[in-house]
Amino acid sequence: MNNQSVRKEYYSNDIIDEAAHYLSTITDSPKLESEILLADILKKDRLDFYKRNLSIDHLLYKKYQSLLSERQKGKPLAYLTGKKEFWSLVLQVNEAVLIPRPETELLVEKCLSFIKKYNNPNVLELGTGSGAVSIALAKESPLIKFTAIDISTKALELAKKNAINNHVNNILFKTSDWFSEVNEEFNIIVSNPLMLIKMN
Ligand SMILES: C[S@@+](CC[C@H](N)C(=O)[O-])C[C@H]1O[C@@H](n2cnc3c(N)ncnc32)[C@H](O)[C@@H]1O
The missing domain is CATH 3.40.50.150 (Vaccinia Virus protein VP39)
Structure with missing residues (x-):
């Protein structure tokens, strides 16, 4: 996920795909979990990602990366979203x-x-x-x-x-x-x- 930090713009479709790849070794539902985490950060419904390719600002992208990293280390999804x-x-x-x-x-x-x-x-x-x-x-x-x-x-x-x-x-x-x-x-x-x- 490191090479993403040089990018200026982030779009939900791309970063969800990258996140899903990143989480694929630790969960059977990497895409779903990637969507849930991004939806939680953006305070959106997961289904919104299927309606529009949303632009994500750098700060939120960093926050997403940090959650993904904790998930990759094994922290349960529910502890990351708090629900x-x-x-x-x-x-x-x-x-x-x-x-x-x-x-x-x-x-x-x-x-x-x-x-x-x-x-x-x-x-x-x-x-x-x-x-x-x-x-x-x-x-x-x-x-x-x-x-x-x-x-x-x-x-x-x-x-x-x-x-x-x-x-x-x-x-x-x-x-x-x-x-x-x-x-x-x-x-x-x-x-x-x-x-x-x-x-x-
Ligand atoms: C496996 S959790 C179950 C939580 C919940 N009932 C559920 O099903 O999701 C067990 C709970 O028992 C509590 N517990 C452990 N020892 C206890 C004790 N001596 N007296 C009362 N509660 C205790 C723990 O703090 C924990 O919240």
Whole structure:
């Protein structure tokens, strides 16, 4: 990507193609990721690149190069854009939380089926992280009260912000080391914890 710095003008079609080539060794969808990163920098929709060949100024081009370089070194796309889609919600993510995974939507589906079986259940999520699971559940069940705990105050800060941004106000977020600060009784407990296994 170095020879680009001498160029005076940059156009989206060219730099996306170059970026896609640059990222091709680290991802199966280099073009898509190149478009997402450029769209994020330009605050545009990715589909705009298919409508017009956009002119990019030097500063933004430099910013794009820097993001591409971080992506090339393995930083996840969602940490670079600061957002991730989950259950038709857009969630902010940062390095205080793990990026919600598409498979975790199955956990939401399963939990919703249990919620439907109960009359007004009290639901607890352990280790909420970005809030993805509780926010998706609470969005689908606005009359039910949820409690979501995490040991990380930074994660909870982000989870609260995600709830507000997604217009969800039926979750009580709490700092707790698993059950240490949990005194109520719950009908349903949901969790997607990270399992750490030490092999030696
Ligand atoms: C794998 S992440 C899951 C995040 C989210 N539920 C999801 O599915 O995307 C596990 C979460 O558990 C939290 N956690 C780890 N140890 C904990 C503990 N002792 N008590 C409460 N939460 C804990 C971490 O801070 C992290 O946010």
